[in-house]
Each structure stands twice: as C-alpha cells, then as structure tokens.
Amino acid sequence: MRTPSRSMPLRQRPLLRIVLASLWFGLLSLPLMMELQAPYFGLGRPLMVSVVVGLVGLLWWLASQWSERLRHVVARVVDTGGSHVRQLAEGPGRRLLYALALACAVLIPLGLNRYYIDVLTQVGMYVTLALGLNIVVGLAGLLDLGYIAFYAVGAYTYGLLSTRIGLSFWEVLPLGALLAAIFGVLLGIPVLRLRGDYLAIVTLGFGEMIRITLNNWDSLTRGPNGIIGIARPKIWGFTFSNPIHYYYLIVAIVLLTIFVVDRLNRSRIGRAWTAMRDDEVAAEVMGIDLMKTKLLAFGLGATWAGLAGVFFAGKMTFISPESFTFFESVIILCMVVLGGMGSVPGVILGAALLVILPEMMRQFALYRMLIFGGAMVMMMVLRPQGLIASPRRAIALRREDQARSAVVKPASERLGLPSRGERKRGTP
Amino acid sequence: MLLQQLVNGLTLGSVYALIALGYTMVYGIIELINFAHGEIYMLGAYMGIVAFSVLTTFHLTAPSSGATLFLMLLAAMLFCGACGVTVERLAYRPLRNAPRLSPLISALGVSIFLQNFVMLAQGPRDKGFPHLFIRGGIDFPGGRISSIQIFIMVTSVLMMVGLQLLVRRTKIGKAMRATAQDKQMATLVGIDVDRIISVTFLIGSALAAVAGVMVGMYYGLINFFIGYIAGIKAFTAAVLGGIGSIPGAMLGGLLLGLIEALGAGYISSEYKDVFAFAILVLVLVFRPSGLLGADISKRV
Amino acid sequence: MALLETRKLSMDFGGLRAIDTIDVTIEAHEIVSLIGPNGAGKTTVFNCVTGIFAPTSGEIRYRGESLVGLRPNQVTARGVARTFQNIRLFREMTVLENVMVGSHCRMKAGVAGAVFRPGAVIKEEEEAVARALDLLRFVALEEKADLWARQLPYGDQRRLEIARAMASDPTLLLLDEPAAGMNPQETNALMELIRLIRDRGITVLLIEHHMKVVMGISDRLIVLDHGVKIAEGKPEAIREDPTVIGAYLGQESIGA
Numbered sequence: 001m002r003t004p005s006r007s008m009p010l011r012q013r014p015l016l017r018i019v020l021a022s023l024w025f026g027l028l029s030l031p032l033m034m035e036l037q038a039p040y041f042g043l044g045r046p047l048m049v050s051v052v053v054g055l056v057g058l059l060w061w062l063a064s065q066w067s068e069r070l071r072h073v074v075a076r077v078v079d080t081g082g083s084h085v086r087q088l089a090e091g092p093g094r095r096l097l098y099a100l101a102l103a104c105a106v107l108i109p110l111g112l113n114r115y116y117i118d119v120l121t122q123v124g125m126y127v128t129l130a131l132g133l134n135i136v137v138g139l140a141g142l143l144d145l146g147y148i149a150f151y152a153v154g155a156y157t158y159g160l161l162s163t164r165i166g167l168s169f170w171e172v173l174p175l176g177a178l179l180a181a182i183f184g185v186l187l188g189i190p191v192l193r194l195r196g197d198y199l200a201i202v203t204l205g206f207g208e209m210i211r212i213t214l215n216n217w218d219s220l221t222r223g224p225n226g227i228i229g230i231a232r233p234k235i236w237g238f239t240f241s242n243p244i245h246y247y248y249l250i251v252a253i254v255l256l257t258i259f260v261v262d263r264l265n266r267s268r269i270g271r272a273w274t275a276m277r278d279d280e281v282a283a284e285v286m287g288i289d290l291m292k293t294k295l296l297a298f299g300l301g302a303t304w305a306g307l308a309g310v311f312f313a314g315k316m317t318f319i320s321p322e323s324f325t326f327f328e329s330v331i332i333l334c335m336v337v338l339g340g341m342g343s344v345p346g347v348i349l350g351a352a353l354l355v356i357l358p359e360m361m362r363q364f365a366l367y368r369m370l371i372f373g374g375a376m377v378m379m380m381v382l383r384p385q386g387l388i389a390s391p392r393r394a395i396a397l398r399r400e401d402q403a404r405s406a407v408v409k410p411a412s413e414r415l416g417l418p419s420r421g422e423r424k425r426g427t428p
Numbered sequence: 429m430l431l432q433q434l435v436n437g438l439t440l441g442s443v444y445a446l447i448a449l450g451y452t453m454v455y456g457i458i459e460l461i462n463f464a465h466g467e468i469y470m471l472g473a474y475m476g477i478v479a480f481s482v483l484t485t486f487h488l489t490a491p492s493s494g495a496t497l498f499l500m501l502l503a504a505m506l507f508c509g510a511c512g513v514t515v516e517r518l519a520y521r522p523l524r525n526a527p528r529l530s531p532l533i534s535a536l537g538v539s540i541f542l543q544n545f546v547m548l549a550q551g552p553r554d555k556g557f558p559h560l561f562i563r564g565g566i567d568f569p570g571g572r573i574s575s576i577q578i579f580i581m582v583t584s585v586l587m588m589v590g591l592q593l594l595v596r597r598t599k600i601g602k603a604m605r606a607t608a609q610d611k612q613m614a615t616l617v618g619i620d621v622d623r624i625i626s627v628t629f630l631i632g633s634a635l636a637a638v639a640g641v642m643v644g645m646y647y648g649l650i651n652f653f654i655g656y657i658a659g660i661k662a663f664t665a666a667v668l669g670g671i672g673s674i675p676g677a678m679l680g681g682l683l684l685g686l687i688e689a690l691g692a693g694y695i696s697s698e699y700k701d702v703f704a705f706a707i708l709v710l711v712l713v714f715r716p717s718g719l720l721g722a723d724i725s726k727r728v
Numbered sequence: 729m730a731l732l733e734t735r736k737l738s739m740d741f742g743g744l745r746a747i748d749t750i751d752v753t754i755e756a757h758e759i760v761s762l763i764g765p766n767g768a769g770k771t772t773v774f775n776c777v778t779g780i781f782a783p784t785s786g787e788i789r790y791r792g793e794s795l796v797g798l799r800p801n802q803v804t805a806r807g808v809a810r811t812f813q814n815i816r817l818f819r820e821m822t823v824l825e826n827v828m829v830g831s832h833c834r835m836k837a838g839v840a841g842a843v844f845r846p847g848a849v850i851k852e853e854e855e856a857v858a859r860a861l862d863l864l865r866f867v868a869l870e871e872k873a874d875l876w877a878r879q880l881p882y883g884d885q886r887r888l889e890i891a892r893a894m895a896s897d898p899t900l901l902l903l904d905e906p907a908a909g910m911n912p913q914e915t916n917a918l919m920e921l922i923r924l925i926r927d928r929g930i931t932v933l934l935i936e937h938h939m940k941v942v943m944g945i946s947d948r949l950i951v952l953d954h955g956v957k958i959a960e961g962k963p964e965a966i967r968e969d970p971t972v973i974g975a976y977l978g979q980e981s982i983g984a
Contacts, residue, residue, distance in 0.1 A: 031478045032549040190713045197461045205705035216698045267842030275818045275829045282816035287804035287833030370544040376537025380530045381522045
C-alpha cells in the first residue's frame with residue numbers, strides 16, 4: 001500500500017476523506033440534534049453521528065483495501081444466487097419446485113400462532129399489490145406513484161357495497177378488480193403523453209386526490225371515520241373468522257396473480273411492454289400501439305390492487321382513508337425496486353422482505369423509516385437492478401423443437417422467393 | 429373579501445415561487461425532479477427556530493430585532509445549502525448516467541430519510557415558531573395586510589430579482605445557463621459541470637430555506653411533515669410556469685397561490701389541496717411545456 | 729401506381745425548414761438511395777414517412793393511400809418498416825425477442841389469449857418464433873438468437889435492426905445508414921443482403937453515406953441538399969452531375 005504524499009489530491013487520500021466526511025455529517029446534524037438546555041448542549045448526539053459515519057467509512061475503506069473486488073464478489077454472489085433461483089424456477093424440475101413451494105405455503109402456517117399467520121397474510125397482500133405495480137413499473141416502465149389509489153378503490157367498493165347494498169364478498173371481488181381496472185384506464189388516458197418523471201408526479205397527484213376525496217366526501221365515505229362493520233367473507237354458510245382462513249384466501253389470490261402476471265409477461269403483450277420500456281419511439285415504429293399498450297398496463301396493474309383492496313376490506317371489516325397514503329405507494333414501489341423490476345420471484349422476495357424485516361425490527365421502530373429511506377438511496381447507488389435481476393423469458397428452452405417442427409413455411413417461401421438452399425448467407 | 433383573498437394568495441404564492449425555483453433550476457440542469465426539495469424547505473424552517481434559540485439563549489441579539497431575523501435567514505440558508513449539496517453528492521451524482529427511474533427513487537429515499545431524521549431529532553409534535561413582527565399591518569377597505577405578509581412578499585421579490593441578476597449577469601450564471609443547455613458542450617469549453625450542479629443545488633436550497641423560515645413566521649407552527657405538501661405545490665407551480673424556466677417558476681408560484689386562495693375562499697377549503705393537483709394534471713395534459721416553457725415534447 | 733410518393737413534402741422546426749417541397753417517387757421492387765451532405769434532411773424524410781413527425785405541409789401516399797396523420801404503428805401496419813441511424817434496439821431483450829417484437833402488429837393475441845393461452849395463441853407464438861429464427865438465419869445471426877441485444881457487436885446490431893424491421897412483413901423497407909460503422913467485409917455482406925431483401929419482393933429505400941454501397945446496389949439515386957431535392961437519376965448520371973458535385977464539394981469528398 002502506498003503512503004499518500006502531501007501533494008496528492010483529496011480524492012486519493014481516503015483516510016482524510018473519511019475524517020472530513022465524518023466531521024461534515026457531524027456538523028450537518030449538529031443544529032437539529034443539539035439541545036441548548038441539556039448538559040454540554042447535548043453535543044453527544046451529533047458526535048455519535050460523526051463516529052458512526054467515520055466507522056462506516058472506515059469499514060468500507062478497509063473492506064475495499066482487503067479486497068478491491070469485494071464489491072464485485074458480493075455482486076456476483078447475489079447474481080449467482082439470483083440466477084440459481086431463476087434456473088430452478090425455469091428448469092425442468094420447476095413443476096416439482098412449484099409444488100414444494102405451494103406445499104410449504106399451505107403447511108407451514110399450521111404450526112404458527114396468529115401473529116405470524118397475520119404477518120404472512122400481510123406478505124401475501126403486498127405480494128399481490130407489488131406484482132400488480134410490477135406490471136406498470138417493472139414491465140412497462142411507467143413510474144406510478146399513486147398506485148395505492150386503486151387499492152383504495154377496491155377496498156371502498158367492497159366497504160360501500162357490503163354496508164349499503166349487502167353484496168357478498170365473492171360478488172364484489174371481481175367487481176372491485178374490474179372497477180379498479182376501469183379507474184386505472186381512466187387515470188391512464190390523460191397521462192398517456194407524459195414522460196417518466198411527469199407521469200410520476202401526476203399519478204402521485206391522482207392518488208392524493210382520491211384520498212382527499214375519500215376523506216371529505218362524508219355523505220358517501222363517512223370521511224376520516226371510515227366505514228365500519230364490513231361483512232366478513234362467507235362461503236356455503238362458512239364464515240371466515242380465523243386468521244388462517246384469510247391466509248389461505250390470500251394464498252389463492254397470490255397464486256392467481258403470479259399465474260396471470262407470468263403469462264402476460266411471456267406473451268405478445270409482455271414483449272410489447274418491455275419494448276416500450278426500452279425505447280418508446282422504436283417500439284411504436286415496430287408497430288406497437290403505445291396508447292393501447294400503456295392503457296393495458298395501467299388497467300391490468302390496477303386490477304390486482306383492486307383485488308387486494310377487496311380482500312383488505314373483508315379482512316379488516318373496517319377501512320378509512322388513513323390506510324391509503326402516498327407512503328404506502330412508496331413502500332410498494334420499493335418492494336418492486338428492491339426485488340428487481342420486472343422479475344416475478346424478485347418482486348415476491350422484495351415484498352416478503354419489506355413486510356417481515358420491519359416486523360423483526362420492532363425494537364428499532366423509531367429508526368425504521370430512517371433506515372428505510374437510507375436503504376432506498378443505497379440500493380439505487382449500489383445495486384439499481386434489484387436483488388434478483390429480471391430474467392429474460394425462457395423462449396430459448398423451448399425454441400429448439402419449435403424451430404425443427406417448422407410449423408410455418410419460412411417467410412421467403414411464403415413470398416414465393418428463392419428457397420433456403422439457394423439463398424446465400426448475408427455475411428461470411 | 430376578494431382583496432383579502434388576493435393578499436393571502438399572493439403571500440402564499442410568493443412562498444411557492446421561492447420553493448419552485450429550486451425545482452426548476454435543478455430540473456433545468458440535470459432533468460431530475462428533486463423530490464427531496466420539499467424536505468430542504470422543512471429543514472430551513474427548523475433551522476430558523478434553532479438559530480433563534482441560539483441567538484436568544486446566549487443573548488447575542490435582541491429577540492425581536494432585525495438582526496435576529498437576518499441571522500435566522502442566513503443560518504437557514506447556509507444550513508440548507510450545505511444539506512442540498514450533500515444530498516446531490518451522495519444520492520444523485522452517482523446516478524447521473526443511470527436509468528431515469530433510479531434517481532427518482534433515490535430522491536424519494538432522501539425525502540423519507542430527512543423527514544424521519546427531523547422527527548427523531550426534533551420530535552414528532554408541532555413546534556411553535558418564535559413570534560416576530562407579529563404585530564402591525566395596514567388596513568384597507570375590505571381587508572388587512574399584515575407586516576409579515578409584506579415582509580414575505582418583499583423578501584421573495586428581492587430574492588427573485590437577486591437570482592435573475594445572478595443568472596443573467598454573473599459568470600457563474602452564464603456557466604449555469606450553458607450547462608443547462610448542453611452538458612457536454614459546457615465541459616468542452618472548460619466549465620466544471622459538477623461544480624455548477626453543486627452551485628445550483630446550493631442556491632435552490634438556500635431559497636427554499638428562506639421560504640421555510642418565512643412560512644414558519646406566517647403560520648407560527650411547523651412540523652416535520654410540512655415539506656411534503658409544500659414540495660408538491662411548489663413543483664406544481666414550477667410545472668405551471670414551465671419547468672426549467674426561472675421567470676416561469678415565479679409566475680407559476682404566484683398563480684397557484686392565487687388560485688388556491690380564491691378556491692379555498694369561494695369554493696371549499698377542504699378541497700384546497702385538490703385544486704393544486706387538478707391544476708397540475710390539467711397543465712401537464714394540455715400544455716406540458718407550461719406557461720413560459722419551451723416545448724419539451726421533442727422526439728427522436 | 730407508385731409504391732410511395734411524396735408531393736411537396738415540407739417540414740419546419742421552429743422556423744427552420746428542414747425539408748422543402750420534396751417530391752419523391754418510389755416504384756415497387758426498386759432499390760433507391762437517398763443521399764446528400766449532412767443536414768440535408770434525409771432522416772427527416774424518413775421520420776415524416778414513418779409518422780414520427782407530422783409534416784408541416786405536403787402529401788405522402790403509400791399505394792395511393794395518404795400516410796399523413798397516421799401514428800408510426802399504423803404506418804408499420806400498412807407495410808412500411810424502418811431502421812434507425814443511431815441504433816435503437818431493445819437492449820433489455822434477447823436478439824430473438826427483438827425480432828419477435830417486430831412481428832407484433834402481425835399477431836393478434838390479446839389479454840385473454842395471453843392468460844388462457846388457447847391453441848391458436850400457442851400456434852401463433854410458435855409461428856412467430858419460427859419466423860423470427862428464419863429472419864435471423866437470413867441476416868446470419870441465428871447462433872446469437874439468445875444473446876442480449878446489447879451484447880452484439882456493432883455490425884451485428886445493424887443487421888439485427890434489419891431483421892427486426894423485416895419481421896413486420898413490410899413491402900417497403902427504409903434503411904437509415906445501414907453501413908455506418910461497418911468494416912469493408914461487413915459492408916460487402918450488407919450489399920449482398922440488401923439485394924436479397926429486394927429479391928424477397930421488398931422495395932428498399934436507403935440513406936447512405938458510403939458511396940461504394942450507394943453506387944453498387946442502387947437502381948436510382950435521389951440527392952438532397954439543404955432540404956431541397958437537387959438531383960435524381962441513375963448512379964452513373966448522378967456521379968457526373970455538376971450540381972451534385974458542387975453540393976458535395978462544399979462538404980467532404982464524394983468518394984468517402
């Protein structure tokens with residue numbers, strides 16, 4: 001290791017940088033953290049910040065000294081982990097794997113108490129929400145910050161129809177999903193022409209408008225008091241009451257979501273979404289109707305939020321606008337981003353982590369959101385593609401036999417032009 | 429009634445304009461919606477209180493003197509400027525060539541972080557702002573304009589004029605305009621683009637700090653959550669005027685303040701925030717370039 | 729009837745006239761080159777024809793039907809496909825998928841089809857894969873079908889763009905500087921490829937700076953300068969045309 005000489009610029013003197021950075025953050029935190037009335041003006045707290053920043057910087061630096069490639073190693077471990085998951089999920093043994101996962105999902109809760117079952121049910125709800133948002137953000141590349149509004153639409157649809165007209169859960173479930181989809185399309189129409197970041201702000205605005213309306217339209221929604229006494233789901237005389245009943249219901253909903261989202265992703269529509277995300281102009285020139293494709297993404301994304309909303313209302317039997325804040329939209333977005341945009345297993349992992357980790361960190365409840373915000377920045381800076389980067393579709397696996405089966409005649413023959421044998425290769 | 433609403437609207441509008449300038453300048457240069465800008469404004473308000481209590485606890489200045497107010501503003505500007513530059517350095521600069529979504533999400537993270545930092549450091553409850561210049565005002569037929577309102581409007585105008593002079597007349601302003609037009613070209617002619625971006629964050633954050641202190645004085649209460657709504661409204665103002673355009677941000681801020689005050693006065697105060705969003709949506713849909721902005725819907 | 733014709737086609741950008749009353753006629757089964765110095769307005773013509781820009785004035789007729797006011801995807805659906813000067817592949821998709829996106833407008837599967845995947849949809853997908861592979865074979869990229877588009881070397885990316893454009897079953901193919909950045913060997917192969925495309929019954933209109941390509945394969949040349957058509961005719965005639973030489977003399981040499 002070289003000893004930095006006095007004339008070296010700042011950026012090449014890492015220890016000095018660390019010291020300066022720690023002092024800087026101590027200084028920045030000083031004004032808001034000190035207490036004039038406390039002994040020593042409460043300078044201990046900013047000092048702590050300084051020390052923590054310094055230690056983190058030092059650790060970071062030591063790690064990078066110990067192995068310059070540590071970061072790459074970590075990245076590779078995560079990558080191979082991700083690709084193993086991917087291969088397992090797509091390899092020949094995938095049916096077995098799915099069956100195993102399903103068996104786990106069905107059997108594990110039997111040995112858990114109500115609290116854990118409740119947490120798992122939450123995971124399920126957020127998986128549904130995140131997979132829905134994944135269609136809009138991950139696949140179609142449209143940043144939607146008002147996604148929670150569609151969740152609210154689903155929840156209030158059931159809340160109102162149940163308490164006012166007495167419709168049953170099962171009748172409202174498809175209705176709520178449909179209504180959310182319609183809202184998705186309606187809100188999508190005016191924003192079709194907007195670019196990424198404008199779209200984000202406008203969807204945020206829509207989300208807030210819906211929440212404010214729910215809060216103030218007393219005659220319909222009872223405002224901030226919310227709707228109480230929503231009927232629990234019933235089926236053939238059996239009423240859902242135990243957490244485990246809801247758990248199995250959400251497992252079913254999640255399975256449906258995964259199935260549909262996966263099939264959409266692997267279809268002509270999924271290809272169009274990805275193409276649009278990569279390059280809108282090129283996609284349109286390739287014959288993709290941007291308007292239709294975007295609206296499909298908005299509508300099909302909102303559907304799942306509506307479904308989850310109906311479930312939420314049926315489970316809680318009480319809803320109020322408080323549950324549908326901008327912050328919820330951000331959390332769901334984080335699940336998508338953390339797990340890996342566009343990747344179904346990634347999004348499931350992201351949702352599970354972001355529900356379970358905060359539950360485990362209850363003793364740090366105060367610092368939870370602080371860590372959360374910091375983690376979002378770190379994630380973007382260090383690993384923007386998420387934990388399990390989006391796999392491209394596995395056409396390759398099935399491609400061989402299809403190519404041989406040659407269902408259709410090649411284009412050249414259809415056009416009545418020279419056949420394959422006569423044609424020369426384009427390049428040597 | 430109408431005159432009173434106009435006065436209130438202009439007061440609010442000049443605050444929106446000051447915050448909007450930060451959005452518009454940053455967007456003009458790096459095409460990023462700095463979601464954390466509202467939190468910088470919130471930090472400014474808190475810094476105002478801190479500066480006041482330091483000054484009065486140590487009897488440095490008389491509590492209600494102009495010097496106190498000046499030092500409060502100065503402290504808030506310096507503090508927020510430093511925060512803004514740090515945020516850019518840590519959360520945005522590493523992402524300058526990343527896909528568009530990444531810096532946006534990073535900005536959301538910064539926003540959540542700062543909100544919670546202030547909540548932890550200063551407590552979740554509303555904080556009372558020191559009562560400065562609370563008395564006095566001018567009565568006119570049909571309403572009253574308080575001394576604070578006059579102070580807010582005058583200060584905002586001074587700030588905006590100062591900013592215009594800075595951008596139009598000085599070397600650094602020229603460099604900023606050059607960077608906003610074409611970063612690569614600016615680098616080629618020897619402009620340190622990173623430094624210009626830092627300066628932009630510094631100025632934008634300092635303006636937001638002034639807005640924060642003034643709003644604290646106006647309403648008398650602040651909390652860690654005021655940055656969110658103010659940020660969105662200021663962004664709306666920036667878009668309304670034409671994002672990237674400095675005069676546009678000023679015009680947009682004033683217009684938004686007026687529309688809101690009139691809407692709250694004549695239609696319904698509960699839906700006050702809905703007006704801002706509705707305007708935002710309407711502007712973006714029908715005239716995405718804003719009132720004074722250049723056409724941004726370029727393709728290919 | 730001409731396959732494509734423009735009448736007095738003009739396009740302004742904020743007071744600047746990029747192309748000025750251009751009349752172009754393309755007959756079926758031709759290879760026509762659009763040449764001219766940089767900034768002559770060649771790509772603007774492409775952008776107008778493919779619906780990316782709405783022309784300020786003038787008319788564009790394809791098989792007698794006006795293309796003005798159509799969205800790019802509608803133009804593609806009518807049988808006009810194109811490539812881009814600055815390659816615009818879908819970088820996050822595989823080579824094969826890129827080509828399959830090209831056949832988007834020739835496929836029908838909707839949401840229900842995607843979710844329930846009935847026999848017809850499976851068959852349609854299989855056909856799309858087979859056709860995409862056939863096109864990849866045609867441009868000699870078959871072995872690279874499962875790579876990411878962004879992994880391909882430059883010349884391959886250019887040919888992939890051609891395959892992707894051909895997947896929409898065009899009658900008219902617009903190629904925007906297909907030889908840019910290619911080495912001599914690749915360039916020769918490209919010329920051969922363009923002839924083969926024409927032999928498939930596809931009319932080719934290309935923008936190209938590479939004079940060897942232009943002179944080697946074109947049936948006809950159209951020369952633009954400063955947004956105005958200054959000459960039109962057989963390659964041999966254009967080579968001798970004093971106006972053309974004059975236009976180029978101000979610029980780089982014609983043999984570049």
